[in-house]
Amino acid sequence: MMNRRNFNKLLGAGLVAAAAPKIVTPALADDVLKVGFVYFGPVGDFGWTYQHDVGRQDIVKKFGDKVKTTYVENVPESADAERVIANLAAKGHKLIFTTSFGYMDPTIKAAKRFPKTYFEHCAGYKLASNVSVYEARFYEGRYVQGVIAGMMSKTGVAGYIASIPIPEVIMGMNAFLLGMRSVNPTAKLKFIMVNTWYDPGKEGDAAKALIDQGCDIVTQHTDSTAPLQVYAQRGIKGFGEATDMLKFAPTAQLTASVNNWGPYYVKRVQDVIDGTWKSANTWGGLASGMLEMAPYHNMPDNVVAAAKATEEGIKSGKIVIFKGPLKDQKGIAKSTEGVVLDDGSISSMDWLVEGVVGDLPK
Amino acid sequence: MDFQYTSFILSVVIASTPLLLAATGELVAERAGVLNLGVEGMMLVGAIAAFAVAVTTGSSTLGILAGVGAGVLTSLIFALLTLSFLSNQVATGLALTIFGTGLSALIGKAYVGMVVARLPQIHIPGLSDIPFFGPVFFGQDVLVYVSFALVAAVYWFLFRTHAGLVLRAVGNSHDAAHAIGFPVIKIRYLAVMFGGGMSGLAGAYMAIAYNTSWSEGMTAGRGWIALALVVFATWRPFWLVVGAYLFGSIMYLSLYIQGFGVHIPSQFISALPYASTVVVLVAISRDRKRIRLNAPASLGKTFHAAG
Numbered sequence: 223m224m225n226r227r228n229f230n231k232l233l234g235a236g237l238v239a240a241a242a243p244k245i246v247t248p249a250l251a252d253d254v255l256k257v258g259f260v261y262f263g264p265v266g267d268f269g270w271t272y273q274h275d276v277g278r279q280d281i282v283k284k285f286g287d288k289v290k291t292t293y294v295e296n297v298p299e300s301a302d303a304e305r306v307i308a309n310l311a312a313k314g315h316k317l318i319f320t321t322s323f324g325y326m327d328p329t330i331k332a333a334k335r336f337p338k339t340y341f342e343h344c345a346g347y348k349l350a351s352n353v354s355v356y357e358a359r360f361y362e363g364r365y366v367q368g369v370i371a372g373m374m375s376k377t378g379v380a381g382y383i384a385s386i387p388i389p390e391v392i393m394g395m396n397a398f399l400l401g402m403r404s405v406n407p408t409a410k411l412k413f414i415m416v417n418t419w420y421d422p423g424k425e426g427d428a429a430k431a432l433i434d435q436g437c438d439i440v441t442q443h444t445d446s447t448a449p450l451q452v453y454a455q456r457g458i459k460g461f462g463e464a465t466d467m468l469k470f471a472p473t474a475q476l477t478a479s480v481n482n483w484g485p486y487y488v489k490r491v492q493d494v495i496d497g498t499w500k501s502a503n504t505w506g507g508l509a510s511g512m513l514e515m516a517p518y519h520n521m522p523d524n525v526v527a528a529a530k531a532t533e534e535g536i537k538s539g540k541i542v543i544f545k546g547p548l549k550d551q552k553g554i555a556k557s558t559e560g561v562v563l564d565d566g567s568i569s570s571m572d573w574l575v576e577g578v579v580g581d582l583p584k
Numbered sequence: 585m586d587f588q589y590t591s592f593i594l595s596v597v598i599a600s601t602p603l604l605l606a607a608t609g610e611l612v613a614e615r616a617g618v619l620n621l622g623v624e625g626m627m628l629v630g631a632i633a634a635f636a637v638a639v640t641t642g643s644s645t646l647g648i649l650a651g652v653g654a655g656v657l658t659s660l661i662f663a664l665l666t667l668s669f670l671s672n673q674v675a676t677g678l679a680l681t682i683f684g685t686g687l688s689a690l691i692g693k694a695y696v697g698m699v700v701a702r703l704p705q706i707h708i709p710g711l712s713d714i715p716f717f718g719p720v721f722f723g724q725d726v727l728v729y730v731s732f733a734l735v736a737a738v739y740w741f742l743f744r745t746h747a748g749l750v751l752r753a754v755g756n757s758h759d760a761a762h763a764i765g766f767p768v769i770k771i772r773y774l775a776v777m778f779g780g781g782m783s784g785l786a787g788a789y790m791a792i793a794y795n796t797s798w799s800e801g802m803t804a805g806r807g808w809i810a811l812a813l814v815v816f817a818t819w820r821p822f823w824l825v826v827g828a829y830l831f832g833s834i835m836y837l838s839l840y841i842q843g844f845g846v847h848i849p850s851q852f853i854s855a856l857p858y859a860s861t862v863v864v865l866v867a868i869s870r871d872r873k874r875i876r877l878n879a880p881a882s883l884g885k886t887f888h889a890a891g
Contacts, residue, residue, distance in 0.1 A: 268697040414842045417854045422795045423802055430595045431840040451796050470699055583849040
């Protein structure tokens with residue numbers, strides 16, 4: 223199984239002691255609902271984990287004393303994850319959010335041992351009677367970014383710092399170029415797979431390499447703010463990832479696709495309190511508010527207008543991103559005129575659209 | 585395809601400089617007969633110290649000094665254990681890397697997500713504006729020039745001064761050097777501390793020039809490549825420059841060629857710098873004579889002052 227966010231731990235096997243998960247939980251009375259969170263990174267990563275913690279804080283704000291939340295950060299996607307999840311369940315947490323793809327099997331295993339505990343796994347696909355999965359339609363944000371890139375790019379070539387070749391990343395690249403080509407039909411997309419989710423040095427180098435090859439707009443599917451800092455130094459524009467990273471590059475960030483987990487988290491807690499929690503598969507996009515675009519900056523008014531119109535179009539369903547005709551890189555038709563790809567085809571996407579430069583690793 | 589030579593070369597220089605700095609320090613330690621495998625750990629401690637100080641004070645100069653100081657302090661642990669308490673150098677060096685990685689991660693937790701201003705690139709009016717040559721030769725940050733100056737200084741010290749001769753004598757035969765009356769332990773302490781300071785400087789470069797933020801384990805194996813480079817250069821300073829720039833180029837190219845859509849799996853390309861380290865080391869180790877001529881004969885051996 224592909225390990226979702228664990229590639230930067232190459233030399234880190236021996237470092238677990240230092241990065242040991244830290245359990246933060248206060249003592250409390252029995253009638254309070256305890257909600258647990260398992261995080262892959264530190265809450266201060268200003269990316270993926272940070273946004274999940276913002277969602278956790280929304281629960282605290284909404285329910286106050288009625289709910290106690292606990293989080294464990296820096297949990298590796300290994301056998302340790304199952305221990306951490308099971309430990310939270312054993313300590314009486316009724317609802318547990320596991321917020322990284324690699325926690326999928328550990329979550330399922332823990333769920334079997336604790337059938338009365340509810341589990342919510344982010345970005346996976348394995349369900350059980352007490353396990354729900356949830357994920358945001360990141361690719362919708364990518365399409366909006368693509369439209370902006372299409373209007374702003376002078377070279378017609380955009381860059382994409384990709385993490386690992388899984389469908390979640392591939393659909394983002396495709397949606398980005400489809401958005402770009404909706405404005406500029408000959409636009410091209412170059413990408414670099416950095417094989418990590420978080421390595422500022424490598425992400426920054428990838429940004430430099432793409433800029434050196436003529437990309438004048440770059441986006442990323444990795445978590446650090448390093449690429450944005452490179453854009454600012456090199457005087458090009460780009461997009462933030464997972465959270466609004468404007469303060470790290472006030473002159474370079476155009477917008478960012480922001481994960482907004484709060485409303486979903488609040489709703490699921492309410493479901494548990496009401497006794498109406500049911501196992502579900504939620505894939506929310508811009509329309510549901512699970513994904514939001516950060517305020518638009520560093521672009522002319524007409525581009526802002528086009529971006530907002532695209533956003534509205536996606537929300538209302540007027541714009542359907544993966545709608546035929548779609549061709550892959552070799553020109554083979556993947557969908558004919560007017561045919562819309564279903565969620566199953568999107569979530570198992572393993573091909574790149576025409577105009578992407580470079581092959582996916584086999 | 586407009587290939588931008590200038591920025592390509594600038595990126596390679598930035599990727600190579602930390603390798604060169606760390607390797608230069610380790611070369612001196614090894615020339616004195618001490619094998620310190622803790623380079624990676626010392627780099628990380630240097631990186632977090634430099635980053636923390638640069639963030640707190642807003643001064644990259646103070647940050648660099650803190651990085652060097654932290655590297656020296658970390659190396660002192662190693663020196664104390666191996667030189668005074670006679671522990672095994674290989675085991676202690678490995679432990680130092682694990683210790684440095686963990687310590688830096690612990691200190692670094694408070695600094696995740698923060699950003700410092702990048703170490704500025706020099707701008708000499710007129711010279712830096714010459715196309716291509718300007719930015720390449722007159723537009724780097726100050727530590728790039730420092731790295732070259734230090735290689736030259738180390739060469740001069742090792743092969744042109746009496747003190748350097750003594751240091752090499754200690755590395756070649758600590759018993760003979762001791763018999764003549766040279767303070768073997770003291771010289772080794774100084775060599776190890778120099779190595780630590782250089783590793784700290786390399787770490788500082790990683791934290792405030794290569795990157796402008798801290799992340800756990802951010803040196804990503806560069807300390808080990810620096811160690812290999814010393815062997816690659818067969819303990820000769822100027823060859824370090826060749827090695828460091830060769831590996832720096834490979835590290836950067838491994839990302840760069842992906843953008844051209846080359847039909848190679850990206851995982852293989854990511855492994856390229858490390859794989860080529862192994863290949864080069866094997867190739868060099870085949871030339872026994874070159875190794876024997878240049879390798880410090882007492883390298884890695886514990887010195888027991890007898891009588």
